[in-house]
Amino acid sequence: MQEAVESLRQEYGRDAVILHTIQKRRWLWGRLGPKRYEVLGAIDPTFKSPQTNTKPHALEHAASSEGGLNHDASRLDPSMSEAVQSLYGRLVRRDIPKDVTQGLLKDVLTRLPKQDWNDEAKIWTRLCSLVAERVATVDPWEFSGDQRIVVLIGPTGVGKTTTIAKIAANFSLIGDKNVGLITVDTYRIAAVEQLKTYAEIIGIPVQVAYSPRELKDCIERMADRDLILIDTAGRSHNNYLQIGELKNYLEGIEAEIHLVISATTKSRDVDEIIKAFGQVSIDRVIITKLDETATYGVVLQTCERTKAPLSFVTTGQGVPEDIEVATNDKIAQLILGDA
Numbered sequence: 001m002q003e004a005v006e007s008l009r010q011e012y013g014r015d016a017v018i019l020h021t022i023q024k025r026r027w028l029w030g031r032l033g034p035k036r037y038e039v040l041g042a043i044d045p046t047f048k049s050p051q052t053n054t055k056p057h058a059l060e061h062a063a064s065s066e067g068g069l070n071h072d073a074s075r076l077d078p079s080m081s082e083a084v085q086s087l088y089g090r091l092v093r094r095d096i097p098k099d100v101t102q103g104l105l106k107d108v109l110t111r112l113p114k115q116d117w118n119d120e121a122k123i124w125t126r127l128c129s130l131v132a133e134r135v136a137t138v139d140p141w142e143f144s145g146d147q148r149i150v151v152l153i154g155p156t157g158v159g160k161t162t163t164i165a166k167i168a169a170n171f172s173l174i175g176d177k178n179v180g181l182i183t184v185d186t187y188r189i190a191a192v193e194q195l196k197t198y199a200e201i202i203g204i205p206v207q208v209a210y211s212p213r214e215l216k217d218c219i220e221r222m223a224d225r226d227l228i229l230i231d232t233a234g235r236s237h238n239n240y241l242q243i244g245e246l247k248n249y250l251e252g253i254e255a256e257i258h259l260v261i262s263a264t265t266k267s268r269d270v271d272e273i274i275k276a277f278g279q280v281s282i283d284r285v286i287i288t289k290l291d292e293t294a295t296y297g298v299v300l301q302t303c304e305r306t307k308a309p310l311s312f313v314t315t316g317q318g319v320p321e322d323i324e325v326a327t328n329d330k331i332a333q334l335i336l337g338d339a
Contacts, residue, residue: 081117081118082118083117083118083119083120083123084105084109084117084118084123086120087105087120087123087124087127088101088102088105090337091104091105091297091336093295094295094296094297094335094336094337095267095295095296095297095298096297096300096301096335097267097297097301100297100300100301100304104127104130104131104134105123105127107130108123108126108127108130109123111126111130112126127336128332128333128336131300131332131335131336132328132329132331132332133328134300134303134304135299135300135303135310135326135328135331135332135335136303136308136309136310136328137309137310137311137325137326137327137328137331138284138309138310138311138326139325140325141227143177143226143227147223147225147226147227147228148226148227148228148256149219149228149230149253149254149255149256150167150227150228150229150230150255150256150258151230151232151250151253151255151256151257151258152164152229152230152231152232152258152260152286153232153235153246153257153258153259153260153277153280154234154235154259154260154261154273154277155234155235155261155265155273156234156235157234157262158234158260158261158262158265158288158289159260159262159288159289159314160231160232160234160260161183161185161191161194161195161198161231162314162317162319163260163286163288163312163314163323164181164195164198164229164231165195165198165202165319165320166314166319166320166321166322166323167229167312167323168181168198168199168202168204168227168229168320169198169202169319169320170320170323171226171227172202172203172204173202173320174320177226177227178224178225178226178227179202179204179225179226179227179228179229180204180205180206180207180222180225180227180228180229181195181198181199181204181205181206181207181228181229181230181231182206182207182208182209182215182218182219182222182228182229182230182231183195183206183207183208183209183230183231183232184208184209184210184215184230184231184232184233184249185231185232185233185234186208186210186233187233188233188234191231191233192208195231198319205222207221207222209249212248212249212251215230215249215253216252216253219253230255232246232249233246235276235277240276240279243276243277243279243280244279246280247279247280250280256283256284257280257281257282257283257284258282258283258284258285258286258311259273259274259277259282259284259285259286259302259306259308260285260286260287260288261273261285261286261287261288261298261302262287262288262289262292262298263287263288263289263290263292263293263296263298263299264289264292264293264298265298267297267298267301270298270301270302270305271301271305274302274305274306278306282306282308283308284308284309284310284311285302285303285306285308285309285310285311286310286311286312286313286314287299287302287310287312287313287314287326288313288314289314290313290314290315290334291315291316291322295337296331296334296335297335299313299331299334299335300335310326310331311325311326312324312325312326313326313331
């Protein structure tokens with residue numbers, strides 16, 4: 001441990017303050033293997049020591065290149081101000097990926113005068129505005145005579161069928177639109193019956209397509225519908241054959257594609273899901289199961305990676321009530337938590 005502390009101070013000077021130390025092992029979830037130590041330190045940019053440091057650590061220097069944030073996304077430049085260090089930790093604890101967190105803080109610092117770089121309240125205010133900018137949202141569809149075809153895609157278990165029922169019920173019963181349902185999910189047990197039950201309750205037609213050709217036929221038979229919602233089978237993002245099959249179904253169809261991701265998805269899986277489903281053009285994003293987690297970094301991560309706007313979020317199992325139109329400020333507040 002002493003070697004780790006000494007190494008930190010040799011690298012950043014004797015003024016480095018040790019904030020936290022931890023002992024780790026490499027194997028079997030940290031229970032076996034050789035010991036190693038991690039030391040978290042910081043430098044007070046306002047403190048001037050008579051000693052000569054091996055590296056300059058003034059705040060101006062820290063933020064002069066790449067916003068003072070380290071190229072290694074796994075850690076923050078220890079010469080950053082205490083305010084930035086504190087906010088970095090808060091954002092990571094909100095399950096926002098470290099590289100996204102660093103990018104946000106870098107952007108914020110470029111928008112603030114240098115005298116505010118150690119003012120956590122001012123950084124936080126600007127950060128809230130920035131996240132609201134980064135999470136693009138779209139208003140509900142406007143119907144002016146043109147039919148809309150909307151396809152929901154995504155991994156297994158994210159709630160696509162329930163989400164389609166919520167959208168259908170709202171636009172049919174409340175929006176007074178002619179809505180039709182189509183499902184190509186013929187793999188999952190009782191999936192067709194589930195959608196038929198929803199359709200019967202709402203009072204709208206539903207059709208089943210067992211092949212790409214049948215899907216096109218179903219769409220043609222629903223030419224009188226204002227809105228056609230298409231449910232697809234959940235696909236594993238690790239099974240590229242299944243993703244290819246989905247792409248084959250949608251080829252030649254003029255539709256708006258919504259990627260559905262659960263807010264409970266692990267951060268490390270989000271990138272793989274987006275990479276896999278990115279073979280199909282992603283126009284919009286729907287985040288489900290907001291009620292099943294307490295941190296929402298996945299929302300920001302998904303919007304950042306897909307570059308697609310957020311259309312809806314769901315907040316429970318209730319049909320049709322547990323769905324909301326996404327708004328920038330509300331989603332930003334959800335992501336960042338309380339000030």
